[in-house]
Amino acid sequence: MTVEPDWIAVDWGTSHARAWAMSGEAVLAEGAPGPGMGTLSPDGFAPALARMIDGWRITPEIPVVACGMVGAKQGWHDAGYRTVPATPLPDRLARVPADIALHIVPGLSQTAPADVMRGEETQIAGFLALNPDFDGAICLPGSHSKWVQISAGEVVSFRTMMTGELFAALSRETILRHSVGEGWDDAAFAEAVSETLSRPEALAARLFSIRAEGLLAGLSPGAAQARLSGLLIGAELAAAKPYWLGMPVALIGAATLAGRYATALEMQGLQVVRTRGEALTLRGLTAALGSTKGNTA
Amino acid sequence: MTVEPDWIAVDWGTSHARAWAMSGEAVLAEGAPGPGMGTLSPDGFAPALARMIDGWRITPEIPVVACGMVGAKQGWHDAGYRTVPATPLPDRLARVPADIALHIVPGLSQTAPADVMRGEETQIAGFLALNPDFDGAICLPGSHSKWVQISAGEVVSFRTMMTGELFAALSRETILRHSVGEGWDDAAFAEAVSETLSRPEALAARLFSIRAEGLLAGLSPGAAQARLSGLLIGAELAAAKPYWLGMPVALIGAATLAGRYATALEMQGLQVVRTRGEALTLRGLTAALGSTKGNTA
Numbered sequence: 007m008t009v010e011p012d013w014i015a016v017d018w019g020t021s022h023a024r025a026w027a028m029s030g031e032a033v034l035a036e037g038a039p040g041p042g043m044g045t046l047s048p049d050g051f052a053p054a055l056a057r058m059i060d061g062w063r064i065t066p067e068i069p070v071v072a073c074g075m076v077g078a079k080q081g082w083h084d085a086g087y088r089t090v091p092a093t094p095l096p097d098r099l100a101r102v103p104a105d106i107a108l109h110i111v112p113g114l115s116q117t118a119p120a121d122v123m124r125g126e127e128t129q130i131a132g133f134l135a136l137n138p139d140f141d142g143a144i145c146l147p148g149s150h151s152k153w154v155q156i157s158a159g160e161v162v163s164f165r166t167m168m169t170g171e172l173f174a175a176l177s178r179e180t181i182l183r184h185s186v187g188e189g190w191d192d193a194a195f196a197e198a199v200s201e202t203l204s205r206p207e208a209l210a211a212r213l214f215s216i217r218a219e220g221l222l223a224g225l226s227p228g229a230a231q232a233r234l235s236g237l238l239i240g241a242e243l244a245a246a247k248p249y250w251l252g253m254p255v256a257l258i259g260a261a262t263l264a265g266r267y268a269t270a271l272e273m274q275g276l277q278v279v280r281t282r283g284e285a286l287t288l289r290g291l292t293a294a295l296g297s298t299k300g301n302t303a
Numbered sequence: 304m305t306v307e308p309d310w311i312a313v314d315w316g317t318s319h320a321r322a323w324a325m326s327g328e329a330v331l332a333e334g335a336p337g338p339g340m341g342t343l344s345p346d347g348f349a350p351a352l353a354r355m356i357d358g359w360r361i362t363p364e365i366p367v368v369a370c371g372m373v374g375a376k377q378g379w380h381d382a383g384y385r386t387v388p389a390t391p392l393p394d395r396l397a398r399v400p401a402d403i404a405l406h407i408v409p410g411l412s413q414t415a416p417a418d419v420m421r422g423e424e425t426q427i428a429g430f431l432a433l434n435p436d437f438d439g440a441i442c443l444p445g446s447h448s449k450w451v452q453i454s455a456g457e458v459v460s461f462r463t464m465m466t467g468e469l470f471a472a473l474s475r476e477t478i479l480r481h482s483v484g485e486g487w488d489d490a491a492f493a494e495a496v497s498e499t500l501s502r503p504e505a506l507a508a509r510l511f512s513i514r515a516e517g518l519l520a521g522l523s524p525g526a527a528q529a530r531l532s533g534l535l536i537g538a539e540l541a542a543a544k545p546y547w548l549g550m551p552v553a554l555i556g557a558a559t560l561a562g563r564y565a566t567a568l569e570m571q572g573l574q575v576v577r578t579r580g581e582a583l584t585l586r587g588l589t590a591a592l593g594s595t596k597g598n599t600a
Contacts, residue, residue: 079518116515117519119509120515120520121515167508168478168511171477172510174476176472179468179471179472207538207542207544208542209503209538209542210541213469214463218412218417222417241504241506241507244507245505245507246507246508247504
């Protein structure tokens with residue numbers, strides 16, 4: 007059966023790329039996985055996309071709407087940033103120079119404190135399309151977790167925490183690699199979250215205690231992993247407190263990681279709404295499609 | 304000229320090893336540099352030491368006094384830990400099984416909060432040999448910075464902060480590697496120290512702002528390095544505040560790094576005494592020699 011999309015949705019991040027053949031809001035097919043922006047030079051994007059959507063019947067007029075690092079300075083085309091406060095998507099999405107009808111969603115930036123996002127704005131747009139009256143905080147956990155303040159359909163402010171990258175670097179590249187391993191311990195996680203959330207200054211000292219307790223007290227690799235995760239998520243929640251304190255919180259992310267954040271936030275007495283990221287990206291790209299009409303390169 | 308030592312001093316750490324031919328407190332010669340504990344299996348230490356001291360005239364009775372990771376579980380021989388509060392060195396240093404008269408200084412451990420040190424206890428002993436009346440805090444900056452409370456010649460308590468390893472992992476293994484580079488900026492360092500010392504919960508969010516300011520505001524690689532260093536040292540000082548607040552502080556370490564700590568501590572109105580680590584290690588090993596007399600394997 008030939009795939010004949012009306013338009014093509016593309017989520018192109020640092021480490022991977024995905025494309026969907028779309029008909030309105032419906033997914034007709036998913037393309038082959040593609041290489042992330044991190045491994046491509048600017049002239050590598052067009053052939054990579056061609057391989058991802060190989061076999062689909064398309065014309066040069068079919069809109070291709072992409073979000074993520076594909077729009078970074080080192081990406082296919084620099085889509086720039088829009089400064090907050092702002093709606094997550096622009097009213098009008100410019101077509102960028104390419105042999106196809108390519109539109110790339112710009113990122114969001116914040117002047118003070120300096121911050122940037124690229125890709126998450128599309129998930130936020132998808133969330134707001136489904137929850138137009140949401141006022142509160144959106145948390146998108148990940149390598150670079152984002153905390154986003156939403157009011158009246160706009161991103162008012164946001165902060166990025168490098169929690170995921172810190173976890174990976176600490177558990178792989180430091181002496182903690184000898185202590186952290188497979189497994190989990192709910193109690194160790196909860197205790198560690200409370201510790202750095204209530205005493206964020208303890209973080210620097212508590213990290214090494216994971217190693218010391220491994221040597222002296224037989225801390226298991228799974229409990230060590232749970233404690234490291236808890237210490238870092240607790241530190242993130244301490245930094246993000248102005249976002250979540252007394253506010254509705256929506257969590258957007260993969261099941262395991264978002265589950266940890268939900269546990270940590272529920273320990274603070276919060277009600278947390280959880281949504282999966284992939285569906286929101288597609289919903290956000292669908293919303294972005296509406297901003298492409300009539301635009302030319 | 305033949306080197307004829309009375310005894311041999313050895314500083315054997317994770318990444319390198321050094322040996323000195325000694326006559327009492329005087330250094331007769333320094334041996335060839337040797338491999339660190341991290342690259343050796345237990346039966347590799349004896350031949351490695353033989354190469355380091357090749358050409359020296361020694362007998363099997365000449366004491367060899369070693370400190371550092373050579374005494375770890377994965378080292379030449381597990382020298383164990385002594386629990387604080389304790390003097391930095393034991394009254395009696397046991398000879399360990401070897402074809403030479405080898406004595407390894409044990410490390411120090413703390414039960415709660417769990418912590419360990421191995422090697423630093425010898426530098427502390429050297430410092431106290433030179434400053435027997437010192438009461439206050441000793442800071443040994445490094446990959447694993449140590450903060451040590453000294454009273455009446457004893458180590459009362461200590462904490463390890465992974466500041467140096469965190470700096471290396473963040474500046475090499477995360478997105479900050481695109482922003483951090485050569486150079487320095489005193490003002491950026493001072494501002495960052497103040498920030499995380501006064502608001503330690505800001506650390507998680509401030510790390511990514513180094514990247515964001517690189518993208519949006521042209522933060523230079525040198526200013527980025529100074530800021531990363533300042534944020535982490537400020538977080539360390541926040542965690543170590545019970546050690547240094549209102550106390551005399553002695554800094555033991557290499558010139559550049561100890562200089563940064565001195566700057567950060569002097570910003571808090573403290574008087575800081577600085578000493579170089581190498582001389583203290585030799586002084587401490589000399590003190591340890593006095594604990595070897597009459598001991599046999």
